[in-house]
Amino acid sequence: MLGNFSYHNPTKLYFGENSLEYLKDELKNYGKNVLLVYGGGSIKKSGLYDDIVTILKDCGKNIAEIAGVMPNPTVEKLNEGVEIARKNKSDFILAVGGGSVCDYSKALSVSIHCNDDPWQKYYIRFEEPECEIVPVGCVLTMAGTGSEMNGGAVITNHESKLKIGHVFGDDVMPKFSILNPKYTMTLPKYQMIAGIYDIFNHICEQYFSGEDDNTSDYISEGLMRSLIHSSGIAVNDPQNYEARSNIMWTATWALNTLVAKGKSTDWMVHMLGQAVGAYTDATHGMTLAAVSLPYYRHIMPYGIKKFARFAVEVWGISKDGKSCEQLANEGLLAMEKWMKEIGLVMNITDLGVTSDMIEGIADATLILGGGYKVLNREEIIGILKSSM
């Protein structure tokens, strides 16, 4: 049953090959001191950096920069950004990159005017911002996290071996995001594939929870079917614009709150994957892929009906006289086949996890309510060992 909820997503999206044309108009609505945030510099190779700096200068903006935002943005980098933003009186943040750059920019937006320690306040005590929030706009270069249309911001603390996400409210969501599928085509294939699984798992985390048969589940099935279709094309032909554009659009809707509306959600694969990430610094999507099947096979008996539905509605497996258990198993086998076909990392050993890390990763795994089963420490260790 659809429970009580509210829905509001103020982010304005510009999608397509011509979408950067709208940046100039949007910039008119925001401050003069722009903080340009980006990652390892691939946007300089691609020429996107120059295009954006030209637009910012044409708009008469003062530009300060934060470069080198890493795949798993650290608390040290966050604190460094706060210094730079304060020194430059930044009143607008333009994030140019993938999910990490967008996440980092949102974390920064609630930290610049925060009098408390941001890590302690937002990631340990999970408090909401009371301070002024600096508006953020995004130019997305990777499809996966959905960060372009949500309030999520994951930050990693290597010292305490924690990778934690805080989902902030409407007012932290990007004011606008520019989505040009062409920008995602310069990504290494490994990153593209990791992004595809991140998208798929975002949908799974919201789908595998509750016995309901509600509209959100039907929309999730549509998104999964679209992603499975497009990913098959993209892995063989990464320059296929149609496939890359559908993957990019699916990523946005997989994690902008819509498909979670009116239902419970899970998110334990993300908790496990993030703990693996905190220990290995491995690519986010691959950490999710590596723990997914052991996790889903473990919880399957507790949500057997939904797993059977997944087999039929998402993978098109015929019901004919099969038991729920049989269908559920066939569904996860179809998912495993697809995961291997697109080239995902299927175990945490390949991501650098060694047996001596298992206890620590288990301790670093945040235990949530769980879609069908609240895990205990023994179960987490069991799932991690099966993921080796």
Add this chain to the structure above:
Amino acid sequence: MLGNFSYHNPTKLYFGENSLEYLKDELKNYGKNVLLVYGGGSIKKSGLYDDIVTILKDCGKNIAEIAGVMPNPTVEKLNEGVEIARKNKSDFILAVGGGSVCDYSKALSVSIHCNDDPWQKYYIRFEEPECEIVPVGCVLTMAGTGSEMNGGAVITNHESKLKIGHVFGDDVMPKFSILNPKYTMTLPKYQMIAGIYDIFNHICEQYFSGEDDNTSDYISEGLMRSLIHSSGIAVNDPQNYEARSNIMWTATWALNTLVAKGKSTDWMVHMLGQAVGAYTDATHGMTLAAVSLPYYRHIMPYGIKKFARFAVEVWGISKDGKSCEQLANEGLLAMEKWMKEIGLVMNITDLGVTSDMIEGIADATLILGGGYKVLNREEIIGILKSSM
């Protein structure tokens, strides 16, 4: 392929049995002179009128009223509303009712401060508003039109026998909408069923266009599957909250611009249905149902691949060795079976159309680009005759 587009939907939604609780908070953001708009008075029988007036008074609002908004709001009623709003210096419109009341309120919102004749400006010349737009909030009592989260506003001119919709932009969309499925449960079954088909056809109008295989089509298929599932439950058990809540949520997403993103659309069933409505004043959803199958059977050969996909993905018809044509036909037969099962009006004769009206209805039918085929007058007459 997903073309270039922008997406922005600022409407805030409150969904569920407790959603009216949020009205008080929302009212704080708007003016003191509230114009309360409603229909035939069913909200007085249900007690909703009293609940809302109490909340408005508690918030210290001045209340002016426009009652008796009819199922197909007329241009005379619009002009009458403009007078009342001006006299009362209304600075906020609260629409309490179904799609007609919401549509009417949006048309009013762009007419109150308009120095031109609203019908001529918005419905004949299709111009955009330059004047101040009075903000609108909705409390929805019927699921179907999607008017609660879009900029559409259909107005009927009986004198010139025209029923025309203008889809306005973001700034005309409701600021908030309160969606309580319980409010839809007092509707006569005929109205519930008409609403269900209105929802289904909204999706069809956006789905049956283009050969693309994009995310929007997959989301549309999910919405159609959800609606088919819930409508089967609701027609047998109209008090089933789960079914009614899923129908209500599906209605919102069927026509809030999402599933049209990046693709072309059709809307000819609405053009035909609205012309029938202008002549008969019949219930909107029933006019769509009565012309749909003759229209879709007529255009099927021009979009055969999509109609075959519709059969497989929406109706679960097995492909096994069937031709596109065979699958496409089976899909429309499955749709016809479902339409009859839920009790829709299947011909325009039952809606009061007589043969002497056909020529006039054809003349009143706005000819759009068409999803797969631009119709000519002869074809329109043919479709109308097949709908008798």
